Amino acid sequence: MISGQSGWAAFGIIAVASLLFLAILHGVTMAIGHRIGRYNVVDVAWGLGFVGVAWLALILGPGDGLRRWLLAVLITVWGLRLSWHMYVKSAGKGEDPRYEELLSRGAGRDGESDPAGGHDLALVARKIFATQGISQWFVSLPIQVSAVVGPTHGVWFVVLVAGVALWVLGFGFEAVGDAQLRRFKADPANKGAIMDRGLWSWTRHPNYFGDSSMWWGLWLIAASSWPGVLTVLSPVAMTYFLVFATGARLLEQSMSKRPGYPEYQQRTSYFLPRPPRRTGSSVP
Template identity: 60%
Template sequence: MSVWDRGLPLIALLALIGLAVLQLATFAIARRIGRYNVVDVVWGLGFVLVAVIAAIVGEGPANRRVLLLILVTVWGIRLSWHMFQRTSGGEDPRYTEMLARYGSGPGVALRRVFLMQGASQWVISLPIAVSAAAGPTRGAGWILVVAGVLVWLTGFAFESIGDMQLKRFRANPDNRGTIMDRGLWAWTRHPNYFGDSCVWWGIWLIVASAWPGVLTVFAPALMTYVLIRGTGARLLERTMADRPGYREYQRRTAYFFPRPPR
């Protein structure tokens, strides 16, 4: 049986519908509360939604469906809770800058923020859908599963520890007006984004353990591109560029991939 016979079209369709409903509902909430950064809260939850659909509808091996459901759910809920706490303080400067450039009307925000995010979620989550409809993992494929879990654990550690270190740094009044350059933030200017990328490369390795999962390599590549060049690190660097000490921090600290500080 092929992935088409094991429910891939239905999984992909239900995921598309579910993400569209989620983003439209989030847009309505954003309009009501007057800030668009609430979209960040549902970034992780959207992937959890797809993982749940894939685990229920897919006809591939249950052990792999459950493993991916657990990994995506743990990552997604932690991230969404973190973003819920972080975004409650006011609008994200990244969205302010984006909407100032392209227009601040609700139609622009819907297209460029919410629907764009929903489309990205759907494409990036395709490996989960493919894996849920793929055949069993055989032979040396289990090496990829183990490697994928290890890469996922590395990414989850970078992301969660980096977020925790930054939260503690900001909570200390003595650090006001200074640049966070300690812990993981001394090794990379974006440990959370680097960790996020690793999480999805780890998921792809698990998916690649059964044909045709290897063909979905475009998904973690897209996620990494979004984190580095899209709405992630690049926009954040632009908003931070004029802060005192940030240029020096850039000179001594890696942009994305960790290395010892200079």
Template identity: 55%
Template sequence: MVWGLGFVAVAVAAATLGHGDPVRRWLLLALVSTWGLRLSWHMYRKTAGQGEDPRYADLLRGATPVQALRKVFGLQGLLTLFVSFPLQLSAVTGPTPKPLLAVGGVGLAVWLVGITFEAVGDWQLWVFKSDPANRGVIMDRGLWAWTRHPNYFGDACVWWGLWLITINDWAPLATVGSPLLMTYLLVDVSGARLTERYLKGRPGFAEYQRRTAYFVPRPPRSARR
């Protein structure tokens, strides 16, 4: 829950304290706040009354309280500062040059695709898990039939979109590490890979893996001609 709110805090600081292009600053604040607040609400609703997420309980098993704080808050703080670097830099740069406005438009479209995948994917999974009849059953409907991790795919798109919006007259390679790192975390560290490790061995999961894309959506194999 703290993860999303940390980025909102950075976006608020960038928008209010920065002296760069005001349109871009406030647009980024709106987009990051929409993403971060929705994610925080989803995580709160997901964990309320359910105890700690078993994936992260496994990650922190055996850690002392100090080690747990370092892993969760210390590491998350450093990652938040690094991933949000495009927001920080964008807050002190001038208006986007006209030739790059189209890039910003593409970024907004990518962000919209991302937030849709993330929000709809989370909602579909929430509805599915709310039905007692689905206990222990693998979710393979809706967006989950096209990718095993629509929420994480959407999250990655959100940050690639934000990065495109922040591109100004400075070299984009200076901040491309932000979406690259976020994508790496979502694919191989705390996102999809950790979730699959938790689901491994469940009835039907191997077949679900066979027919459904890991991250980037595609039609399920059974639907191919």
């Protein structure tokens, strides 16, 4: 557990350092996005931000070394893979429809617009970069808290092992789903078709499901030593972002306009994996 004032002071240092790091990261990323004319570069910074927080926690945290290293390694593997995937996916392409929709809604409601035809930088900062930076800091609280608490004891090792297992499951879903989609899009014969094979036949968003599973696994690792369990709202928030905020829900709004996607929605689960249905009934 967090022991006395020194433990809370260490947590405060990690929390402030993480917030400053994320502010700098997103400030630089926003400048890059403004220069190249698209703000989906924030997706590249998403994984890198968590990697930075994990290493700050590893370096600055006085807590259990084994758990700090475990979290740092798992998050680094996930974060670097995700950031590289997002870089390759977006390189040389236009803005992500999710962010176009988000900024268009914001400009229409707030009356903020750029006379040059782009988006007002204050709107961009608030709607995309500040939102994601604050979200990263909050979601990473299990990492920050875990870095200042003592070792996992006794039966709580079962919780830690379960967390690692859930992380492995989630990482597999995300990495395999991304690889399957990348191969599908690389085949010219699939141009204009809807990806409904492999993991994509079990859930319309295997990458988002995998991401959510990983963060619940990381929370379980943190929860294996008190008071890590109290950071449960962090994986709840991550799941909300992935399902309803900037993830699956926004993507569905644009994808539903493509031919064949409504039928895909009818036979394939929205988020949680399940065998595909071959009937006309809807799948929530």
